[in-house]
Amino acid sequence: MSDLPITAVPPVARPRDEAAMSRPLLPLRVSGLRLAADGAALLDGVELSLAPGGCTVIMGPNGAGKSLLLKMLHGLLVPSGGEVSWNGTSAAQATARQALVFQKPVLLRRSVAANLDFVLKARGRDRSRRDALLREVGLLHKARQPARLLSGGEAQRLALARALATDPEVLFLDEPTASLDPASVLVIERIVGAARDRGTRIIFVTHDVGQARRMADEVVFLHRGRVAEHSHADVFFPEPRSQPARDYLAGRIVL
Numbered sequence: 671m672s673d674l675p676i677t678a679v680p681p682v683a684r685p686r687d688e689a690a691m692s693r694p695l696l697p698l699r700v701s702g703l704r705l706a707a708d709g710a711a712l713l714d715g716v717e718l719s720l721a722p723g724g725c726t727v728i729m730g731p732n733g734a735g736k737s738l739l740l741k742m743l744h745g746l747l748v749p750s751g752g753e754v755s756w757n758g759t760s761a762a763q764a765t766a767r768q769a770l771v772f773q774k775p776v777l778l779r780r781s782v783a784a785n786l787d788f789v790l791k792a793r794g795r796d797r798s799r800r801d802a803l804l805r806e807v808g809l810l811h812k813a814r815q816p817a818r819l820l821s822g823g824e825a826q827r828l829a830l831a832r833a834l835a836t837d838p839e840v841l842f843l844d845e846p847t848a849s850l851d852p853a854s855v856l857v858i859e860r861i862v863g864a865a866r867d868r869g870t871r872i873i874f875v876t877h878d879v880g881q882a883r884r885m886a887d888e889v890v891f892l893h894r895g896r897v898a899e900h901s902h903a904d905v906f907f908p909e910p911r912s913q914p915a916r917d918y919l920a921g922r923i924v925l
């Protein structure tokens with residue numbers, strides 16, 4: 671739990687807005703989004719519109735605000751100003767229809783299978799899907815093994831299966847392959863790509879330019895807490911418009 675002055679959204683029950691629940695979560699509109707701590711703006715004036723479908727990759731140098739933006743879009747942090755609207759639904763109310771996979775997966779100290787059983791039961795999903803999910807991420811043969819014995823790549827695949835078990839409309843990934851070997855990276859990318867092809871909206875933070883090229887339909891480039899560029903991947907990689915993005919892609923230090 672952070673002791674920093676940023677406010678996490680309290681886990682309180684909110685009244686169900688039935689009309690909002692039946693609408694798809696996209697398009698997303700973010701306007702004037704600001705997050706401040708101790709008087710310093712960590713995100714400022716963030717404007718962003720995301721259409722339904724596809725994969726948006728968020729890139730930018732260390733400390734640009736990528737993880738904070740993801741957490742605010744997912745309704746885990748309260749903005750200091752501005753608005754996040756998922757097709758008229760607030761970020762806090764959209765959380766349960768989304769999933770977030772972190773760089774370091776947090777797994778239950780139970781078997782691989784029990785990690786999925788827990789989520790399927792908690793979300794009222796069909797528990798017979800468990801084996802199909804484990805097969806999809808190549809872990810069916812490890813179903814009875816304690817999750818704590820999984821390798822880093824296997825643990826991340828289980829975290830991804832757990833996220834997909836909730837049938838999220840939006841899947842956020844925050845550097846999910848940062849410590850994995852190249853083969854595991856490609857496995858994760860294949861699973862995420864398949865989810866995208868089934869209609870899950872993907873929002874993916876990565877520093878890996880090769881991965882961004884493979885995954886992105888469009889790129890949001892953050893710099894110093896602001897959106898420096900938001901372009902289609904076919905435009906961003908060959909001809910980035912902003913100087914920070916040009917420097918970043920060229921491997922130059924971006925401050």
Ligand SMILES: Nc1ncnc2c1ncn2[C@@H]1O[C@H](COP(=O)(O)OP(=O)(O)OP(=O)(O)O)[C@@H](O)[C@H]1O
Nearest residue numbers: 672674675676707712731732733734735736737738
């Ligand atoms: N709870 C917090 N309170 C105050 N400042 C914070 C808090 N969390 C993050 N920050 C600061 O906000 C800035 C943006 O952090 P964030 O984690 O979003 O960066 P990032 O773009 O994801 O970076 P990286 O690529 O290094 O993961 C950083 O300067 C960080 O130190």
